[in-house]
Amino acid sequence: MTDTARPRSLFDKLWDAHVVVPESEDSPAILFIDLHLVHEVTSPQAFAMLEERGLAVRRPDLTQATLDHSTPTLPAGADGRLPYATEAAEKQVRQLEENCARHGIDLLGLDDPRRGIVHVVGPELGLTQPGKTIVCGDSHTSTHGAFGALAFGIGTTEVGHVLATQCLLQRKPKSMRIDFAGELAPGVGAKDMALAMIAQIGADGGQGYAVEFAGAAVKALSMEGRMTLCNMAIEAGARVGMVAPDETTYAYLQGREHAPRGKAWEAAVERWRALPSEPDAVFDSEVRVDAAAIRPMITFGVSPDAAAPAGGRVPIPATADEREANHYMRFTPDRPFAEMAVNRVFIGSCTNSRLSDLREAAEIMRGRRVAEGITALVVPGSQAIRRAAEAEGLDTVFLEAGAEWRLPGCSMCIAMNGDQGAPGDLVVSTSNRNFVGRQGKDVRTVLAGPATAAACAIAGHIVDPWDYLNGEAACAA
Numbered sequence: 001m002t003d004t005a006r007p008r009s010l011f012d013k014l015w016d017a018h019v020v021v022p023e024s025e026d027s028p029a030i031l032f033i034d035l036h037l038v039h040e041v042t043s044p045q046a047f048a049m050l051e052e053r054g055l056a057v058r059r060p061d062l063t064q065a066t067l068d069h070s071t072p073t074l075p076a077g078a079d080g081r082l083p084y085a086t087e088a089a090e091k092q093v094r095q096l097e098e099n100c101a102r103h104g105i106d107l108l109g110l111d112d113p114r115r116g117i118v119h120v121v122g123p124e125l126g127l128t129q130p131g132k133t134i135v136c137g138d139s140h141t142s143t144h145g146a147f148g149a150l151a152f153g154i155g156t157t158e159v160g161h162v163l164a165t166q167c168l169l170q171r172k173p174k175s176m177r178i179d180f181a182g183e184l185a186p187g188v189g190a191k192d193m194a195l196a197m198i199a200q201i202g203a204d205g206g207q208g209y210a211v212e213f214a215g216a217a218v219k220a221l222s223m224e225g226r227m228t229l230c231n232m233a234i235e236a237g238a239r240v241g242m243v244a245p246d247e248t249t250y251a252y253l254q255g256r257e258h259a260p261r262g263k264a265w266e267a268a269v270e271r272w273r274a275l276p277s278e279p280d281a282v283f284d285s286e287v288r289v290d291a292a293a294i295r296p297m298i299t300f301g302v303s304p305d306a307a308a309p310a311g312g313r314v315p316i317p318a319t320a321d322e323r324e325a326n327h328y329m330r331f332t333p334d335r336p337f338a339e340m341a342v343n344r345v346f347i348g349s350c351t352n353s354r355l356s357d358l359r360e361a362a363e364i365m366r367g368r369r370v371a372e373g374i375t376a377l378v379v380p381g382s383q384a385i386r387r388a389a390e391a392e393g394l395d396t397v398f399l400e401a402g403a404e405w406r407l408p409g410c411s412m413c414i415a416m417n418g419d420q421g422a423p424g425d426l427v428v429s430t431s432n433r434n435f436v437g438r439q440g441k442d443v444r445t446v447l448a449g450p451a452t453a454a455a456c457a458i459a460g461h462i463v464d465p466w467d468y469l470n471g472e473a474a475c476a477a
């Protein structure tokens with residue numbers, strides 16, 4: 001039962017407000033879900049389950065679907081056909097189109113000017129709002145927590161449960177607050193914060209916890225930066241990452257397609273202002289990260305916690321796992337990262353494909369050329385971002401630098417659509433997972449922020465983006 005006298009955290013408030021039936025020893029709580037996001041990979045079996053049981057979708061009005069994982073990022077060929085990687089990919093797309101049509105679910109279809117990666121379009125359309133419970137059959141649903149929502153990934157069976165009932169069985173996780181104290185150095189971004197945090201607490205450091213990111217450096221982040229940070233919560237093992245809503249949040253949301261308007265907007269903001277954790281709220285675990293000490297980061301292993309400053313040296317592997325990871329990555333221990341040659345660069349994914357990310361990459365690429373022999377792919381997170389980037393000429397910057405400018409989707413983040421590295425390639429990627437084979441068979445992935453990835457494309461090897469940034473940052477380096 002809720003102890004109303006206890007000072008509550010943002011997470012407590014979100015949880016309490018959505019409990020339909022409280023948790024007991026024998027049974028998890030039943031939570032009401034305010035927004036269910038759906039994509040083509042984890043929904044086919046869930047819809048099939050509904051069919052088998054003759055069930056309808058309980059709340060199509062609270063369900064939003066998009067196509068992102070399997071969609072090509074190259075346009076249709078001369079025959080008018082999209083270059084799908086496999087028949088299975090095309091089938092997934094068709095299946096979601098049919099399922100949405102049958103159940104009256106709004107789908108951001110292939111030709112929809114609002115289509116994009118599920119975790120990019122939810123916020124963009126103003127569907128993601130403070131105070132909501134948001135689920136999706138996708139682990140990076142934590143991204144939406146950037147708005148002060150309780151958002152987490154669920155499995156396909158649970159997707160079926162939510163489609164059928166708009167509710168979900170859940171046990172309340174423990175709570176953790178990660179406080180980023182101090183101010184970031186110039187040229188350091190949210191991705192660097194995420195990688196530094198994961199390196200500090202480990203890829204399982206957040207397991208079993210709902211994490212609230214707090215502190216001056218988090219407060220100073222844009223919504224894009226907060227989304228990047230919450231997106232990576234899952235890579236620290238936490239299913240939930242959150243940031244308390246504030247003026248930055250409201251300014252981002254106001255006027256968006258699904259945001260409340262007029263009097264309803266004012267009432268909503270008033271409700272949202274009551275959400276942040278109370279000063280005395282108690283967390284099961286508290287972590288402090290020294291934000292000022294963070295440098296542009298990269299990963300050097302096959303787990304996101306194997307992260308270090310890009311300007312440093314390859315750590316000497318100490319355990320059997322580290323030796324195995326090092327063997328796969330083929331990095332020379334104790335040598336500068338800058339000696340490690342790069343084959344490909346991917347700028348995109350739900351972690352780093354928003355307009356601010358593209359601007360950051362373009363700032364480095366402007367007036368420079370991608371190094372000989374390197375393929376650089378820039379994939380905006382949504383059609384809206386693609387249009388906005390083109391309106392300010394970022395596409396020209398990338399193309400003139402010798403990079404490719406593609407259509408929105410998950411693309412090389414997971415390589416389900418055919419965009420992938422060749423065996424042995426070293427790929428510097430702004431995505432969130434560096435697992436073995438994630439970007440193609442035997443591909444070695446180095447995770448980084450957009451500025452670092454762009455700088456690596458220009459240099460042809462791993463590099464600290466501070467080498468390319470002028471003014472203050474260069475002096476600080």
Ligand SMILES: CC(C)[C@H](C(=O)O)[C@@H](O)C(=O)O
Binds near residue numbers: 139
């Ligand atoms: C395809 C989907 C189930 C998966 C996820 O849950 O995260 C994907 O988005 C990923 O990033 O690995």
Ligand code: SF4
Binds near residue numbers: 068138350414
């Ligand atoms: S961009 Fe990558 S991490 Fe994000 S939803 Fe797509 S596959 Fe998953």
